[in-house]
Amino acid sequence: MSCAGSRVRVLSVAGTDPTGGAGIHADLKSFAAHGAYGMAVVTALVAQNTHGVRAVHVPDVAFLRAQLDAVSDDVTVDAVKIGMVGTRAVADEVAAWLAHTRPPVVVLDPVMVATSGDRLLDADAQDAVRRLVAQADLVTPNLPELGVLLGEGTAATWADAVRQARRLATAADVTVLLKGGHLPGDASPDAVVDATTVTELDAVRVSTTSTHGTGCSLSAAVAALRPRRPDWVTAVREAKEWLTGAIAAGEALGVGSGRGPVDHLHHAPALGARPFSADAWDRVADLRAACDDLPFVRGLADGSLPVEEFEQYLHQDALYLAQYSRVLARASQLAPDGVAQVFFAQGAARCLDVETLLHAERLARAGTRWSGPASAATTAYVDHVLAVAATGSYAEVVAAVLPCYWLYADIGARILVRAGDLAGHPYGDWVGTYGDPAFAAASARACDLADAAAREVGAATRARMLAAFVTSCRHEVAFFDQVRALAPSR
């Protein structure tokens, strides 16, 4: 099989799902996820969502044929995937078009009943679908559909289902992709079955409600891959591995309150996804607002903060930075490239010299009063970042250290504006350091590195990055707010 264009051109002939989880919508996403050029001819308009089917409208078959011919009169179709046909008339019209224009790869998903239990095929159309099976190269029934195609009951065991698949493959001279999604148990096995061979593909059953449109998505992925793969087993294996990841990532999409769709683009999180930093910043909007209202922050800005409170804060901050520096060093150690490695190594050194100098100078002026241990708030923050450094991936460590750049740069810039002229300001040195454009640039660079790290990881790690970031932000606010409690001598 060959492909003359830069991408295989794959056609979906199927029904619609306005919520995008099944039918042509799922098919087009599956095609794109496998680098194919997708096309679609609509067989039926289906008013459905993640809870079920509300109504089905099947347009006149003459119009169906007009759509099919409009495609095949103009475009070379490298593969076609046929899904919901709905009625006998539609099935027969698709069969007539196939007899006239036979693409080199024909995959038939014999859609009959949605997992919600709603019928998607008229009862009198089953014979017409059986005739379509004979025209397909690959047919992809689930367990109940396989039984109907053979005129038998649904197989009770996987072994029975494999035997049924073999009977269908032999009788219709077709390869069968038998899908085990409806089986009970911890596995969701599939098998590629022809008249002589059975190749079983094991897959762990993902515990999720996001299985709407799995059959559509799988058959479309196989159709997109087959023109570029040597045999069905190779194409199915690859598609199945992709689908299992898509099912696992589905719930994170947050689409619908019933059985949600899979994430077809889970393997390409950068595609159209918001940068991590944008999500993270939105997530802590309340904490950022809370920071501005803290008496410590307001006192810093207008200079009214008692000096003892500021010195107590500096003392705790120096204790914190000594440990935070180690976490930056860990980010440097885990960094994927030299640029990130240098950035975090320099950040670690900067904590120990420039900022510690700023603190030491101040505290030296205040004598030895501030030599106590780390407070509860400081210890909690340090414990959090050290724990992420000890157990987390590079991406998680970068997310955990980011607030110490970003929140400081953000607050620093606003305090600078509120403070106005720093000459004579009691905390001008501190405000100047964190409101400095150079610090803002370092903070922006740390954001870029977090975004780059997030692009390389899956949904689960991205969720852990977000959790690490939010927790660090909470500790930042608690850190600022501890000062009043720490200065009882006032």
Ligand SMILES: Nc1ncnc2c1ncn2[C@@H]1O[C@H](COP(=O)(O)OP(=O)(O)O)[C@@H](O)[C@H]1O
């Ligand atoms: N919870 C699950 N975890 C992993 N794979 C699943 C799960 N549910 C279904 N699958 C897989 O999704 C595909 C479609 O399965 P199935 O539900 O049997 O078909 P249909 O969607 O046509 O009813 C198969 O590859 C099946 O193994």
Ligand SMILES: Cc1ncc(COP(=O)(O)OP(=O)(O)O)c(N)n1
């Ligand atoms: C328009 C349309 N076609 C097919 C289905 C059935 O999809 P499937 O992949 O079998 O998964 P479920 O939706 O049944 O979980 C559909 N719902 N709509």
